[in-house]
Amino acid sequence: MEQKIRRDRNMGNNLRRLRIERGISQEKLCAELQRRGCDIGRTTYAKYEAGELNIRASVLIELRKIYGCTYDDFFFDLDVDEPSDL
Numbered sequence: 001m002e003q004k005i006r007r008d009r010n011m012g013n014n015l016r017r018l019r020i021e022r023g024i025s026q027e028k029l030c031a032e033l034q035r036r037g038c039d040i041g042r043t044t045y046a047k048y049e050a051g052e053l054n055i056r057a058s059v060l061i062e063l064r065k066i067y068g069c070t071y072d073d074f075f076f077d078l079d080v081d082e083p084s085d086l
Helices: 012-021 026-035 042-050 057-067
Strands: none
Touching: 012 042, 012 057, 026 042, 026 057
């Protein structure tokens, strides 16, 4: 039986946009996340932005606090209609 692999929606572009809008480098952002208890390095964070890894909820919670944004900002433009395989 052949299994279809579907690409999941990711918020990498939104993560990158929010970081750049605030003028924060990935290094500085990761240092702040580590200070807040999120054990994350720049390489891992870069994979979040590239859509190669799904972000953990604990990191998303801290990013919302750092950026002073809503959770909707992370999910902006991800609810576009896609054809269903059902």
